[in-house]
Amino acid sequence: METARTAAASTLSYAIDIGFLDPKKVEFYKTPGGFTGLRYAGNDYKRVTLRRALPIKHPMEYISVADQENKEIGMIRSLYELSEKQFSIAMAELDSRYYSPVVCEVKSVKDKLGYVYMELVIERDGARHVKNCAVKDVNKNIRMLDEDRLAIFDVDGNRYVIQSLNKLDKKSLKRLEPYLF
Amino acid sequence: MLKSHEFSYDLDLTMQPANGILRFNETGTIESCIGDKAFLTLTADEVAEVLVIPGVGCGLICARLNDGSEVLLCRFTMSCMKEAGEFCKVVNYYIKTREYAAPEKKEKPVCEKCGRHFVGELTVCVFCYNKIGVIKRALGLMRPFAGKIIPAELFITLSSVLYLLVPLFSRKIIDDYLRPMKGTFQQILLLAAAMFLARAIGELIFILSSRVFNKGSILFANHLRNLAYEKIQKLSLNSLSKRTPGDLIRRVMEDTTVVKEFISDGGRWAMEQMILFVVVFVILIVTNFQLTLLVFLPVPVVCLALSRFWRFIHIRYERQWRKNSKCQAILHDIIKGIRTVKSFGKEEMEIKKFSDATRELAQVSSDNEVMWAKLFPLMTFLTGIGEFLVLYFGGYKILNGALSFGVLVQFSMYITYIYAPLRWFVSFPRWLADAMTSMVKIFEILDEDIEIKSVTEPKNVPIAGKVTFEGVSFGYKSYEPVLKDINIEIKPGEMIGIVGRSGAGKSTMINLLMRLYDPNQGRICINGVDIREMDPEHLHESIGVVFQDTFLFAGSIYDNIAYAKPDATVEEVIAAAKAANAHDFIMKTADGYNTLIGENGYSISGGERQRIAIARAIIKNPSILILDEATSSLDVETESIIQDSLNRIVKGRTTIAIAHRLSTLRNADRLFVIDDGRIAESGTHLELMKKKGIYYRLVMAQRQTSKLKEIS
Ligand SMILES: Nc1ncnc2c1ncn2[C@@H]1O[C@H](COP(=O)(O)OP(=O)(O)O)[C@@H](O)[C@H]1O
Ligand SMILES: [Mg+2]
Numbered sequence: 016m017e018t019a020r021t022a023a024a025s026t027l028s029y030a031i032d033i034g035f036l037d038p039k040k041v042e043f044y045k046t047p048g049g050f051t052g053l054r055y056a057g058n059d060y061k062r063v064t065l066r067r068a069l070p071i072k073h074p075m076e077y078i079s080v081a082d083q084e085n086k087e088i089g090m091i092r093s094l095y096e097l098s099e100k101q102f103s104i105a106m107a108e109l110d111s112r113y114y115s116p117v118v119c120e121v122k123s124v125k126d127k128l129g130y131v132y133m134e135l136v137i138e139r140d141g142a143r144h145v146k147n148c149a150v151k152d153v154n155k156n157i158r159m160l161d162e163d164r165l166a167i168f169d170v171d172g173n174r175y176v177i178q179s180l181n182k183l184d185k186k187s188l189k190r191l192e193p194y195l196f
Numbered sequence: 197m198l199k200s201h202e203f204s205y206d207l208d209l210t211m212q213p214a215n216g217i218l219r220f221n222e223t224g225t226i227e228s229c230i231g232d233k234a235f236l237t238l239t240a241d242e243v244a245e246v247l248v249i250p251g252v253g254c255g256l257i258c259a260r261l262n263d264g265s266e267v268l269l270c271r272f273t274m275s276c277m278k279e280a281g282e283f284c285k286v287v288n289y290y291i292k293t294r295e296y297a298a299p300e301k302k303e304k305p306v307c308e309k310c311g312r313h314f315v316g317e318l319t320v321c322v323f324c325y326n327k328i329g330v331i332k333r334a335l336g337l338m339r340p341f342a343g344k345i346i347p348a349e350l351f352i353t354l355s356s357v358l359y360l361l362v363p364l365f366s367r368k369i370i371d372d373y374l375r376p377m378k379g380t381f382q383q384i385l386l387l388a389a390a391m392f393l394a395r396a397i398g399e400l401i402f403i404l405s406s407r408v409f410n411k412g413s414i415l416f417a418n419h420l421r422n423l424a425y426e427k428i429q430k431l432s433l434n435s436l437s438k439r440t441p442g443d444l445i446r447r448v449m450e451d452t453t454v455v456k457e458f459i460s461d462g463g464r465w466a467m468e469q470m471i472l473f474v475v476v477f478v479i480l481i482v483t484n485f486q487l488t489l490l491v492f493l494p495v496p497v498v499c500l501a502l503s504r505f506w507r508f509i510h511i512r513y514e515r516q517w518r519k520n521s522k523c524q525a526i527l528h529d530i531i532k533g534i535r536t537v538k539s540f541g542k543e544e545m546e547i548k549k550f551s552d553a554t555r556e557l558a559q560v561s562s563d564n565e566v567m568w569a570k571l572f573p574l575m576t577f578l579t580g581i582g583e584f585l586v587l588y589f590g591g592y593k594i595l596n597g598a599l600s601f602g603v604l605v606q607f608s609m610y611i612t613y614i615y616a617p618l619r620w621f622v623s624f625p626r627w628l629a630d631a632m633t634s635m636v637k638i639f640e641i642l643d644e645d646i647e648i649k650s651v652t653e654p655k656n657v658p659i660a661g662k663v664t665f666e667g668v669s670f671g672y673k674s675y676e677p678v679l680k681d682i683n684i685e686i687k688p689g690e691m692i693g694i695v696g697r698s699g700a701g702k703s704t705m706i707n708l709l710m711r712l713y714d715p716n717q718g719r720i721c722i723n724g725v726d727i728r729e730m731d732p733e734h735l736h737e738s739i740g741v742v743f744q745d746t747f748l749f750a751g752s753i754y755d756n757i758a759y760a761k762p763d764a765t766v767e768e769v770i771a772a773a774k775a776a777n778a779h780d781f782i783m784k785t786a787d788g789y790n791t792l793i794g795e796n797g798y799s800i801s802g803g804e805r806q807r808i809a810i811a812r813a814i815i816k817n818p819s820i821l822i823l824d825e826a827t828s829s830l831d832v833e834t835e836s837i838i839q840d841s842l843n844r845i846v847k848g849r850t851t852i853a854i855a856h857r858l859s860t861l862r863n864a865d866r867l868f869v870i871d872d873g874r875i876a877e878s879g880t881h882l883e884l885m886k887k888k889g890i891y892y893r894l895v896m897a898q899r900q901t902s903k904l905k906e907i908s
Contacts, residue, residue, distance in 0.1 A: 049209060049268030050258075062258075062266050070252070083266075111211050114254035114273060127322050127629075132312055137213070144213045149313035154518055170313055172274035174253040193511040 036080065036089040038096035043104040051108040053080065053088070060088065065108050071160050078105070115166070115174040116146070121187035124194075131157075131194065133167070135175055148173060157194045165195070198222055201298060203283035205272035207254065218257065218270050220287050222296035226259070228269050236269065246287045248280050250676075255280060281671075285716070319640065322633055334455070334635050337420065344412035349464060351405035353471045358398035360475060363609035365391045371602030410460055417456035424448045424641050431644055447641055451634035458631035466624055469617045476613045483603055490589055491611060494581045498615070501578055503622040505571065512564050519557040526550050579615040583608055658738075660819045661723030662687050663709070663850065668718035670708060678704050680873040682718070691851045693861030695894065696870035702854045703744060705870075706824050709852075711735060740818030742826035744854075746809035753782055754789040756808055760816040772815040775845055777838045778807035802829035810838065814845055821846065823853040827860060835860065858895050867891065 042054040043063075050062040060082045068077035068090070078091040091097070094105055122134035122145065131150045136143050148169035150156050156168040165177040177183060180195075200221035208214035208230055216230040224240030238259060245260045246269065255277055257269040272280060289297055306313050307321030314321060338345065369387050373379020425448055480488040530537060530546050537546050586607050593599035663686040671677040678701045686692050694702045707713050708720060711727055719726045727735055740760070748756050757772055758764045764772075769789065773779040781804055785791040793800055793808075800808075806829050813821065823842075827835045839860060855861050862881050869877040869884070869891050877889050884891040 046266070048258075048266045050266060061264075064249075111256075111271065112251040112254075114207070114211060114251065116213075130313065139212050142213075147311055154522070169274075172253065172277065193514070 034087070034089040035092050038091065038093075038101075041091065041097060041101060043101055043108070045104065051104060055088065058088075063088065063108075065105060065112060067109070067113070070113065078109070115176045118167070118175045118177045119143075120184065121190050124190040126193075130170075135167070137175070146173075146175070148175070153194050157191075159195070165191075199296060199298065201283065201286045203257075203270075203276070203279050205270045205276050205280070207271040207273060209268065209271060211254070211271060216270055218283060220283065220290070224290060224294075224296075226269070226287065236267070238267065238269075240287065240291050243287070243291060245291065246284045248277070248284055250277070257284065289717070320636055322629075322636075325636060327632060330632055330635050330639065333639065338416055338459075340419070341412045341416045344408055344415070345459075348405045348409035348412060349467065351401050352409065352464070353468050355398040355401040355405070356468055356472050357475055358394045358401070360472065360479070360610075360613070361394045362391055363606045364479075365394070366609065367600075367602035367606040369602075370605055371600045375601055409464065413456050413460040416459065417452045420452045420455065420638055421448055424452065424638055427641055427644065444641075447637050451637045454634040455631055455638070458627065458634075462624070462627045462631065466621075469621070472613055473617070476610050480607065480610060483606065484599070487586060487590060487593075487599070487603075487607055490585050491582050491607065491614065494585070495614070495618070498578050498581060498618055499622060502575070502618060505575060505578075506623055509568070509571070512567060516557070516560045516564055519553070519560050523550070523553045523557050526553050575619065579619060582611045582615055586611060658723070658819070660688055660738075660850075663820070664721045664724075665705075665708075666718050666721065668708065668715045668720060670704065670713065670715045670717075672704075672713075677716075678873055679708070679715075682875060684868060684875060684878070686850060686852070688850055689848050690865045691846055691853065691863065693864035693867040694852065694854045694870060695858060695861065695867060695891065696876075700870045701873050702870055703824055706741070706743075706822055706852070706854070709822070710739065710741060737816070738818055739820045739822060740813035740816060741822040742806065742809045742813045742824065744825045744828070746805050748793055748805060748808060750793070752787075752790045752792055753808060756793065757789075757811045757815060760812055764815055768815060769811075772811040773808075775814055775842075776807045776810035777834065778804070778811050781807070803831070803834060806830065807838065810842075818849070820850045820852070823851070823855075825854055825856055828856050832857075858891075858898055869894075 036055060040055060044052050044054065046052045046061060048062075051065075053060040053063045062083050064081045064085065066079045066081065067074055068079060075094045076092060078094060080088045080091065082088055091105075094102055097105060116137040116139065118135045119138045120136035122136055123132075125132045131153055133148050133150065135146045135148060137146055138144075148167070148171070150167060151170050158166055160166050160176075163179050163181055165180055167175040167177070169175070180188065180191075183191075198221040200219050202220075203218040205216045205218060206213060208216065214230050216228065219225075219227045219229070221227075226238045226240065226243070226246075227234045228236040238261075242261050243259050244262050247258055247260065249256050249258050254271060254273050256271045257280055259267045259269055261267060286297065289295070307324055309324045310321060312321055312323055365387050369379070369384060373383055373387075428444055428448065477488070480491065526549060530550065537543060586604070590599055590604040590607060594601055594604060665682045665684045668679060668682040669677060670679045682705070694705065696702055704713075708715055709727070711732055714728060719728070721727065722730075722735075749759065754769060757769050757778075761768070770779065773782060773789075782789055782791070806826055810823075810826055813823075827838055830838065835857070843863065853861060853864065861867060864881070866878060866880060867884055868875050869889075871890055877884055877887065877891055879887070885895065
């Protein structure tokens with residue numbers, strides 16, 4: 016059964032070219048304007064965007080590279096196939112496209128008629144910032160990414176991540192508890 | 197002092213939180229600073245365009261320079277997205293026109309005072325609004341009904357007070373007649389009768405007055421509902437499109453119901469209990485001061501405990517409720533998609549999904565039951581605390597001879613009046629808050645400005661002349677332009693076809709022409725007059741439109757066709773139906789034109805639906821006819837039949853047709869090809885075919901697929 020499926024899948028991937036880029040020939044670079052460019056197969060793309068196909072399950076694999084017009088140039092099967100230098104430029108670009116600050120404390124949670132208002136403390140470089148956010152549809156917008164990781168999506172479209180519920184302090188956990196399940 | 201537009205952003209270039217400002221002033225300088233340091237300066241002369249590039253959870257503004265290179269101006273979180281779009285608009289406008297135009301102040305979706313988001317589609321903050329003002333206004337609206345409501349309420353309270361007499365009688369029986377063992381049978385009978393009477397009269401008054409009361413509150417709710425409904429009818433389409441239909445319906449129906457229920461249940465009950473509380477308090481104080489203090493001593497503690505208790509319970513039950521709705525959603529999905537499930541042979545998987553969900557629900561429910569069983573006695577215990585105290589100290593005093601037995605009985609009877617309501621009193625604030633929010637929502641609708649501009653001096657030119665789009669740009673979201681700088685002119689009587697990929701913005705052009713939305717830039721004119729200066733009603737009377745997703749009202753086919761022209765004659769309705777090729781299928785139904793359609797009526801197919809919609813659009817003989825994929829659900833044959841009759845109708849009328857099947861548009865006078873929000877090509881079918889551009893490719897692609905169909 017399993018082999019049959021992989022066989023079928025591989026015939027499909029033969030029939031349809033996913034267009035993986037050759038990790039050896041990929042050459043990302045920083046542009047003077049502050050963006051990431053790409054030299055590949057004789058082409059020079061002045062600004063590329065990296066997008067994760069499976070941001071939750073496979074954040075480091077299946078990365079789509081798109082040009083200025085958002086047209087896909089190709090996909091990178093795994094970032095680990097890149098050289099160290101290429102890897103770090105690619106990671107920097109991904110980090111600036113996917114912004115989900117890590118929450119280290121939940122200061123308050125107030126429920127008002129279908130909206131949940133939260134004060135979240137995010138920590139970056141040792142400095143703590145308090146973020147006010149409002150969450151609608153708690154069922155959908157406060158959800159577990161895996162066993163222990165929690166994501167909060169607010170009404171503006173910001174996303175916050177709690178890396179480990181187990182490691183969160185007792186008080187914060189107690190405030191969040193009613194909305195977890 | 198230079199005029200400038202500022203955009204405050206909140207991330208630095210390395211994605212760390214920061215306070216930055218992107219400034220654009222009227223001399224055309226763009227400056228990006230973090231703290232006081234400007235780390236980047238550009239002039240508008242160098243820049244071709246600035247644009248927002250959305251990321252995931254964040255975004256950035258990028259300046260495309262004249263030499264084609266690009267510069268990163270700033271990064272920000274999604275909280276700044278709207279303002280970023282505004283900023284780009286200001287700069288791009290300057291680049292195009294060399295004019296500095298400050299943007300109009302837009303209402304922010306957050307509260308100025310506390311920075312919190314508004315609930316739902318409210319534009320006031322549920323934390324900071326003027327609560328007293330809302331109550332005052334609600335009371336003001338209730339005034340016409342006060343004549344019913346207030347006396348009824350008073351009588352209801354009176355009936356409860358009559359109940360309160362019962363313990364007094366008990367005390368008298370015990371202290372004066374029973375304890376001394378010297379009362380006569382008559383005396384006891386008299387008192388018992390008085391007790392009975394007090395109860396009976398109380399009950400009677402209650403029944404009568406609560407009827408009056410309910411009637412009053414229903415009238416009040418209807419009054420509110422009518423006010424809101426009338427207002428919605430008067431609002432211009434533009435301000436209506438700010439809210440979803442669901443929201444408006446909820447405001448008219450649900451919110452008025454919430455307010456009504458609050459008045460007839462919660463509010464009334466609270467007032468009654470308050471009065472009772474005071475009365476009991478006074479009676480108790482007069483009877484025995486010390487014992488009264490004892491009774492009231494635990495009240496604050498009990499209140500606190502109860503409110504904690506409720507919070508705890510509430511959270512648990514809400515969780516159960518959510519699990520339950522998840523189960524229902526799964527079930528709903530499976531039943532609706534049963535064909536798909538079966539055809540993929542996935543029944544097992546779906547069964548497992550559902551049974552997992554129900555198992556979880558069962559677990560939560562049983563946990564809750566257990567918890568409730570444990571906690572309920574505790575609650576009873578809490579509300580019974582006063583009784584313990586009274587019995588203990590009262591009994592102690594009786595033994596010392598400092599208190600009569602009757603007084604003790606009276607006290608323990610009154611205690612229930614004090615403690616039992618506490619259970620519910622603690623949830624009263626929530627109740628009140630819900631009612632207030634509903635009230636605020638209703639007031640918002642009542643306060644909405646009817647757009648005066650469209651009403652005061654409407655220039656109602658006959659909608660027959662040429663239609664022009666002049667530099668029209670538009671986006672549903674400020675940072676995602678859908679239409680960019682559209683310039684077209686449509687001559688009277690012309691038949692125009694609009695083609696383009698799905699999502700290109702074709703329907704959006706129609707929405708703008710119908711004034712369901714106003715353009716962000718540029719204007720749309722008919723006969724040289726901006727449609728914003730016309731009476732919307734006048735505009736809609738003269739345009740017949742068949743939308744992509746047609747909506748038919750519940751009612752007969754006849755009513756639906758005659759909807760646009762209620763005074764239409766039967767002949768007109770039949771003629772319209774014939775023109776739309778709907779007549780034949782209508783005649784096949786048993787009830788003909790009287791066939792009921794909609795929710796509970798005869799179910800009609802997508803194609804039939806569209807034909808009725810076409811009939812509805814043409815019956816009022818509009819001078820402009822808009823067909824937005826009006827024939828897309830029809831088979832080729834039916835379409836060509838309708839097309840023939842449409843061709844007859846279309847003659848002499850300005851027609852704008854959007855069609856998926858390009859062959860439908862072959863006899864259009866001119867075609868516009870929309871690509872990426874711009875007019876990419878225009879001309880007749882032949883011209884465009886010769887050009888071998890986008891249109892040519894679309895036609896070729898369609899021929900290919902239709903050939904494939906023919907073969908198979
Ligand atoms: N009410 C809306 N709110 C937000 N975006 C919309 C809305 N209607 C359409 N859009 C978006 O605008 C774009 C153009 O849509 P539309 O004009 O309906 O395209 P079409 O050419 O297929 O008729 C699409 O990307 C669509 O997602
Ligand atoms: Mg459309």
